[in-house]
Amino acid sequence: MSLEKRQVIVVGAGPSGLLSAREASKRGVEVLVLEEHPEVGIPCHCAGLLSLNGLERLKIPIDHSYVQNMVRGAIFYSPSGLSLRIERDRPVACVVNRSLFDKFLAFQAERAGAEIRLNCKVYGISVDGIGVHVCSKPDRFMAEILIDAEGVSSRLVRAAGLEPLNSSCLLSALQFDLSGVSVDPEYVEVHLGRQVAPGFFAWLIPLSSDSVRVGLGCKRANPRILLNRFIQRRFKDEEYEILAVRSGTIVTSGPIRRTFADRLLIVGDAAGQVKPTTGGGVILGGICGMTAGRVAAEAVRLSRFNSDFLVSYERIWRGMLGREFRYMLWARRILNALSDRMIDKLFEFIKREDLCRVISKLGDMDFQSRVISELIHHGRILKMLTHLLGLGKPQING
Numbered sequence: 001m002s003l004e005k006r007q008v009i010v011v012g013a014g015p016s017g018l019l020s021a022r023e024a025s026k027r028g029v030e031v032l033v034l035e036e037h038p039e040v041g042i043p044c045h046c047a048g049l050l051s052l053n054g055l056e057r058l059k060i061p062i063d064h065s066y067v068q069n070m071v072r073g074a075i076f077y078s079p080s081g082l083s084l085r086i087e088r089d090r091p092v093a094c095v096v097n098r099s100l101f102d103k104f105l106a107f108q109a110e111r112a113g114a115e116i117r118l119n120c121k122v123y124g125i126s127v128d129g130i131g132v133h134v135c136s137k138p139d140r141f142m143a144e145i146l147i148d149a150e151g152v153s154s155r156l157v158r159a160a161g162l163e164p165l166n167s168s169c170l171l172s173a174l175q176f177d178l179s180g181v182s183v184d185p186e187y188v189e190v191h192l193g194r195q196v197a198p199g200f201f202a203w204l205i206p207l208s209s210d211s212v213r214v215g216l217g218c219k220r221a222n223p224r225i226l227l228n229r230f231i232q233r234r235f236k237d238e239e240y241e242i243l244a245v246r247s248g249t250i251v252t253s254g255p256i257r258r259t260f261a262d263r264l265l266i267v268g269d270a271a272g273q274v275k276p277t278t279g280g281g282v283i284l285g286g287i288c289g290m291t292a293g294r295v296a297a298e299a300v301r302l303s304r305f306n307s308d309f310l311v312s313y314e315r316i317w318r319g320m321l322g323r324e325f326r327y328m329l330w331a332r333r334i335l336n337a338l339s340d341r342m343i344d345k346l347f348e349f350i351k352r353e354d355l356c357r358v359i360s361k362l363g364d365m366d367f368q369s370r371v372i373s374e375l376i377h378h379g380r381i382l383k384m385l386t387h388l389l390g391l392g393k394p395q396i397n398g
């Protein structure tokens with residue numbers, strides 16, 4: 001077996017890995033992406049809802065090759081059926097075919113100069129003074145620096161001796177693509193409640209006026225039983241057909257404690273860079289992936305591969321997103337603690353105080369701290385939550 005050498009190796013051709021590769025390659029370093037599957041983007045585990053602002057931040061042009069639909073708002077349903085509509089007058093998000101989206105990112109990375117090696121699974125890594133030794137099949141590699149973008153499995157994070165994702169915050173998820181239903185193509189639906197999806201929510205993402213991606217995440221429950229029950233209730237008089245079935249793991253833990261080590265940077269799901277409120281990880285993981293690519297390229301340029309230099313990756317992404325994660329984690333904890341009756345009360349309160357307007361105006365799908373902060377500083381909502389849950393003031397300043 002030969003030993004191939006590269007300056008930067010990225011493990012995993014998901015969005016975080018491909019964006020890291022694109023950014024590092026743009027800066028003139030040799031980048032190799034190793035992907036265990038025979039095709040980029042397959043299998044797909046994602047609902048594909050991405051904000052337009054987020055795509056702009058990632059410098060990904062909106063392309064008809066992967067966009068399936070555009071949406072301009074969301075309708076939230078409480079356990080008893082109360083609804084809150086959050087909307088803008090123009091599209092704020094697109095629904096993408098994740099397999100084709102990932103292929104688009106692979107094209108961007110390759111065009112920047114990265115090489116992608118498929119059918120190449122990484123089993124382990126070891127770091128010494130010379131470089132990172134990558135134990136993979138069928139080939140073996142060595143790199144000056146490695147970016148771990150392996151997703152939720154976190155095998156390499158553990159192998160590197162770093163603290164992996166908190167497994168109690170990983171949720172089972174299942175989703176179906178359905179045709180033959182009647183939905184509003186401009187609005188996503190979010191259904192809350194312990195009966196519907198304990199520990200998370202059920203979603204309905206329109207692909208058109210007669211097809212949807214419907215799914216849910218849950219904790220300590222069987223997602224298949226819950227999803228079948230939800231679909232029967234939501235589409236009870238409709239003759240739908242199931243076109244696709246996908247399962248996956250949703251990360252709600254927030255970031256791991258440390259995302260770097262000597263010659264190593266961790267990005268995306270593997271680093272917990274996923275919104276704890278919604279489980280969306282493409283945009284924030286992508287922002288961190290781009291940061292990792294830039295820092296890795298700089299490390300190569302300066303020949304500085306130890307933690308003293310690579311800590312800059314963590315400083316940069318925490319500077320951009322640390323507050324966001326703190327607020328979203330707080331919101332996730334509150335949502336998890338609310339009983340169905342309490343969620344109904346919260347909906348009634350938001351309606352009475354006309355807070356949908358505030359949320360519609362300030363809400364940003366990815367950068368949620370501003371709207372969460374606005375809501376908790378609305379004195380009465382904080383009072384109501386602390387009363388409902390017997391909580392103290394949130395410790396999320398900064």
Ligand SMILES: Cc1cc2nc3c(=O)[nH]c(=O)nc-3n(C[C@H](O)[C@H](O)[C@H](O)COP(=O)(O)OP(=O)(O)OC[C@H]3O[C@@H](n4cnc5c(N)ncnc54)[C@H](O)[C@@H]3O)c2cc1C
Nearest residue numbers: 012014015016036047048049122151248268269280281282
């Ligand atoms: C049901 C569901 C719905 C979701 N919906 C949304 C949504 O609507 N919007 C959103 O933003 N996010 C959503 N997410 C989250 C989103 O899918 C992830 O946050 C995102 O895919 C993370 O990207 P990543 O590059 O970090 O990891 P991944 O996309 O998981 O990519 C990791 C890659 O690494 C490869 N790999 C793993 N181990 C190895 C190895 N040892 N050797 C070589 N290759 C390896 C894998 O094959 C994979 O290609 C959803 C998740 C689930 C489960």
